[in-house]
Amino acid sequence: xxVSERRAREREEMRSxxxxxxxxxxxxxxxxxxxxxxxxxxIEYCPATIYKYFADKDEMVRALCEExxxxxxxxxxxxxxxxxxxxxxxxxxxxxxxxxxxxxxHYRLMFMTPLLPPDDVLRAEKHADPxxxxxxxxxxxxxxxxxxxxxxxxxxxxxxxxQTLWAGLHGVISLHIALGxxxxxxxxxxxxxxxxxxxLMLRGMLRxxxxxxxxxxxxxxxxxxx
Amino acid sequence: xxVSERRAREREEMRSxxxxxxxxxxxxxxxxxxxxxxxxxxIEYCPATIYKYFADKDEMVRALCEExxxxxxxxxxxxxxxxxxxxxxxxxxxxxxxxxxxxxxHYRLMFMTPLLPPDDVLRAEKHADPxxxxxxxxxxxxxxxxxxxxxxxxxxxxxxxxQTLWAGLHGVISLHIALGxxxxxxxxxxxxxxxxxxxLMLRGMLRxxxxxxxxxxxxxxxxxxx
DNA sequence: CAGAATAGTAAACAGTGTTTATCATGTCAA
DNA sequence: TTGACATGATAAACACTGTTTACTATTCTG
Numbered sequence: 001x002x003v004s005e006r007r008a009r010e011r012e013e014m015r016s017x018x019x020x021x022x023x024x025x026x027x028x029x030x031x032x033x034x035x036x037x038x039x040x041x042x043i044e045y046c047p048a049t050i051y052k053y054f055a056d057k058d059e060m061v062r063a064l065c066e067e068x069x070x071x072x073x074x075x076x077x078x079x080x081x082x083x084x085x086x087x088x089x090x091x092x093x094x095x096x097x098x099x100x101x102x103x104x105x106h107y108r109l110m111f112m113t114p115l116l117p118p119d120d121v122l123r124a125e126k127h128a129d130p131x132x133x134x135x136x137x138x139x140x141x142x143x144x145x146x147x148x149x150x151x152x153x154x155x156x157x158x159x160x161x162x163q164t165l166w167a168g169l170h171g172v173i174s175l176h177i178a179l180g181x182x183x184x185x186x187x188x189x190x191x192x193x194x195x196x197x198x199x200l201m202l203r204g205m206l207r208x209x210x211x212x213x214x215x216x217x218x219x220x221x222x223x224x225x226x
Numbered sequence: 227x228x229v230s231e232r233r234a235r236e237r238e239e240m241r242s243x244x245x246x247x248x249x250x251x252x253x254x255x256x257x258x259x260x261x262x263x264x265x266x267x268x269i270e271y272c273p274a275t276i277y278k279y280f281a282d283k284d285e286m287v288r289a290l291c292e293e294x295x296x297x298x299x300x301x302x303x304x305x306x307x308x309x310x311x312x313x314x315x316x317x318x319x320x321x322x323x324x325x326x327x328x329x330x331x332h333y334r335l336m337f338m339t340p341l342l343p344p345d346d347v348l349r350a351e352k353h354a355d356p357x358x359x360x361x362x363x364x365x366x367x368x369x370x371x372x373x374x375x376x377x378x379x380x381x382x383x384x385x386x387x388x389q390t391l392w393a394g395l396h397g398v399i400s401l402h403i404a405l406g407x408x409x410x411x412x413x414x415x416x417x418x419x420x421x422x423x424x425x426l427m428l429r430g431m432l433r434x435x436x437x438x439x440x441x442x443x444x445x446x447x448x449x450x451x452x
Numbered sequence: 453c454a455g456a457a458t459a460g461t462a463a464a465c466a467g468t469g470t471t472t473a474t475c476a477t478g479t480c481a482a
Numbered sequence: 483t484t485g486a487c488a489t490g491a492t493a494a495a496c497a498c499t500g501t502t503t504a505c506t507a508t509t510c511t512g
Contacts, residue, residue, distance in 0.1 A: 014459090160418075171401075186385055
């Protein structure tokens with residue numbers, strides 16, 4: 001009965017071939033540049049064939065995005081064990097920033113584009129997978145910081161803290177992606193702004209007596225990811 | 227020679243009629259719902275006519291957005307004179323948050339969508355107009371705060387401060403617009419998060435001894451705008 | 453070996469933003 | 483007043499989208 005396994009494998013290979021054809025287009029030119037006809041031409045199949053592997057264009061590009069982002073965040077995981085909770089948090093933020101700046105098209109689709117009303121029950125289960133649930137991982141790091149007394153006494157809501165830190169970094173990244181080329185604003189360097197806001201938020205949250213680690217930690221982990 | 231004035235006026239009226247037809251569609255259903263054929267049907271003209279008044283769809287919708295956003299921000303201006311610099315800053319932030327939450331489609335187009343390479347020289351001059359340059363106004367409020375000793379001594383760069391505060395608030399708003407309906411995140415109420423991050427940033431910037439004003443100021447000005 | 457399931461395709465469908473060629477009309481100088 | 487001209491408006495087409503349908507082969511399976 002090895003035939004069904006082979007079929008599944010061939011199917012997976014075809015799926016990957018489609019995604020790889022779309023990947024270059026998307027990463028370099030964005031969502032609109034990914035045309036089903038272009039992708040089909042690239043792999044020498046007809047456009048309708050793609051619908052045998054993906055429900056629609058959006059599902060295809062989102063699958064590709066999730067793969068790539070999960071892969072980038074995965075390269076960051078090993079360094080987590082070597083650091084203390086606060087360093088882990090800082091390092092995670094740094095990796096997130098680099099990810100957004102290096103893959104703006106990915107970032108734009110995943111974090112700056114509202115997803116259609118799901119009406120699809122399969123999505124919810126898919127995200128339960130901790131590898132692709134970066135937010136869940138981030139929140140658990142925040143929880144660890146709370147448990148080890150990193151934050152001020154009154155800060156007990158991991159969701160609020162995680163969402164606030166996320167929003168801050170997301171603001172710098174997304175504003176840079178959307179308006180970074182706007183000539184009407186004299187932008188300060190985006191990494192400096194990200195660093196400054198990151199520091200500002202964390203210092204405002206730290207319990208008195210907890211020392212803020214020197215910079216360089218998140219830079220190292222970002223370098224290993226490149 | 228009143229004929230050319232009348233012509234210009236008629237042209238402006240027609241322009242307004244187009245924009246008003248597009249406004250409802252856009253505000254309630256977003257960019258993609260604004261179809262040139264729908265707009266044309268609505269005003270009982272043919273689609274090609276719109277091109278006599280706007281270069282393309284993007285210019286049309288952006289013109290509409292700028293008008294509406296400038297109008298919302300304008301309702302906020304009068305209250306500025308009554309407040310001290312720090313209160314003004316806080317009030318401005320509050321108005322910005324309300325604007326983003328009340329007009330998500332406007333916000334999305336103007337602050338979450340990269341503008342095409344301008345290659346158009348007219349745009350630069352247009353934005354010199356201080357009424358539509360909300361960022362310039364905001365930065366000037368920041369500068370006043372610097373000049374009156376609101377911020378810590380080392381904070382002397384109005385651009386950096388303005389861009390950082392903007393990024394923070396933008397992060398909360400844009401993340402809410404893009405992923406606020408994501409069932410995989412247990413979101414805390416968006417206004418509370420905006421308030422918290424706003425406070426967090428400002429408190430981290432305040433000079434020692436400067437007291438942080440109580441809440442309620444920005445709520446009042448937001449109410450007058452409704 | 454018959455039948456079901458699947459991969460793949462050509463062609464069409466229903467939209468989109470945009471351009472072109474053409475017509476009508478109101479303006480203005482000769 | 484008339485002829486030239488600019489302008490507003492249009493019908494029709496263009497060049498694309500994403501997507502669906504009807505129809506082939508091919509391959510596996512009971």
